[in-house]
Amino acid sequence: MQIIDQNETQQFIMADKGTRFGNNIIDTIVFYFLIFLSAMLFDEVLGIVPEGGSGWFLIYFVFLYIIFHTGFEHFFSKTPGKFLTKTTVVNKDGNKPTFSNLLGRNAARLIPFDGLSFLISERGWHDQLSNTYVIKDIKQQE
Numbered sequence: 001m002q003i004i005d006q007n008e009t010q011q012f013i014m015a016d017k018g019t020r021f022g023n024n025i026i027d028t029i030v031f032y033f034l035i036f037l038s039a040m041l042f043d044e045v046l047g048i049v050p051e052g053g054s055g056w057f058l059i060y061f062v063f064l065y066i067i068f069h070t071g072f073e074h075f076f077s078k079t080p081g082k083f084l085t086k087t088t089v090v091n092k093d094g095n096k097p098t099f100s101n102l103l104g105r106n107a108a109r110l111i112p113f114d115g116l117s118f119l120i121s122e123r124g125w126h127d128q129l130s131n132t133y134v135i136k137d138i139k140q141q142e
Contacts, residue, residue, distance in 0.1 A: 066106045066110075069105075
């Protein structure tokens with residue numbers, strides 16, 4: 001993948017599968033910590049104890065999951081895992097993806113077996129469907 005930047009061509013280095021797996025583990029830990037904190041807040045403030053099997057909790061979980069990833073990637077082009085592994089999300093031109101691209105990318109994470117799609121292709125389904133890439137940070141490449 002290339003991008004032209006003021007008469008200069010720059011090659012991007014895609015993040016390898018091990019780094020992507022690390023991103024997922026870190027993001028999952030941070031996300032579940034956020035779920036835990038929000039459950040404590042619901043209990044303290046509203047007196048509601050969220051139960052994992054309830055319908056409203058499933059809707060809340062899915063909503064928070066998509067907003068967590070989309071928000072981080074929209075404002076920072078990274079999730080907490082990508083901050084630690086020094087990677088970032090870009091579109092096919094190497095620019096910041098649009099909000100709708102990111103929303104679609106992160107909704108596609110909910111496709112069953114999306115995490116396993118990396119075993120059968122170079123990029124996961126959520127990358128392919130949203131036409132996004134996870135690359136090593138440009139500063140790290142220099």
